[in-house]
Amino acid sequence: MASENTRTRLLAAARQLFALHSFAGTSLQMIADRLGVTKAAVYHHFKTRDDILDAVIEPALAEMRAIIDDAEAQRGHAARAEHMIAGFVELTVRHRDLITLLSSDPGVLHALGERDSFADLLTRPLYVLTRDPEDPAERIRASMALSAIATTASSPMLTDVDDATMRETLTDTGRRILGLRRRTAH
């Protein structure tokens, strides 16, 4: 079994086990057992469970940073908000299981909460969605749009809904929350 392949399979197994048993409830031994390899084979790739968590979530966090950068670079509030909503919906729907882990696993929240860079990923999107950051109603609507998208994409009661329907309805409703006008085709 090639080493790169093992690493990929290991991360996929860890992601499933974290979702099933929580981060705190998953041991390196359980990951090894799931793959049918020895614990030493897991150690070859990752020294600690924290290292595995980093490798599992870092690609999604990097995507989130890129989406925010892209949105912030747009001209005008409406274009920035449109990009933010579209990118955030795309990300949350693609990572439905990971969002559950990020938003509701106390062990993960604790690990993330200690990093400044993560707090940034929560506050910057709120600013992108508000025209006047002093206006309480705008701040409330920005919070509603982002929390509604993240919570609903990862809702255990909506796992039967297909990704395309989820994506379309989250985007339309996110835009409706913010009062963005429907763009004319051209």
Add this chain to the structure above:
Amino acid sequence: MASENTRTRLLAAARQLFALHSFAGTSLQMIADRLGVTKAAVYHHFKTRDDILDAVIEPALAEMRAIIDDAEAQRGHAARAEHMIAGFVELTVRHRDLITLLSSDPGVLHALGERDSFADLLTRPLYVLTRDPEDPAERIRASMALSAIATTASSPMLTDVDDATMRETLTDTGRRILGLRRRTAH
């Protein structure tokens, strides 16, 4: 100190300590210290920490049940949805600290998750807000409305927003998410 008065002060102190230190991180001794009474005085009212949690959250859960009952009793989908949104906003804004505790404290979630009656309080509002419970887009919008209201009312980034503004914006936006028409005055 009258006994009923002690009980009321005890519950208020517990609520504050749960919010500060989490449910799992709050001991009966800490509650006694906060009030300047002996642990025996706390025991006189509550035998366990679970009993205190029950007494703290049960009034809000009872209010939630009454709101759902009232909404379900309305005639027509629009009236049911209007009542559900108005009641839920009123409840979440009045209990901003409690919603944080209910939605993000793992010890509380664990204690609540073991009761069938709590699962009901999560699913019945979703049904009240959907005209056709088989329509995925309607189910998505119902989930977005409720999660946006609960998460935003209790957001640590919006504690500076006054209750009236919070209530008004959550209600307007909740209605907008569901596509409810503005009622004409009469």
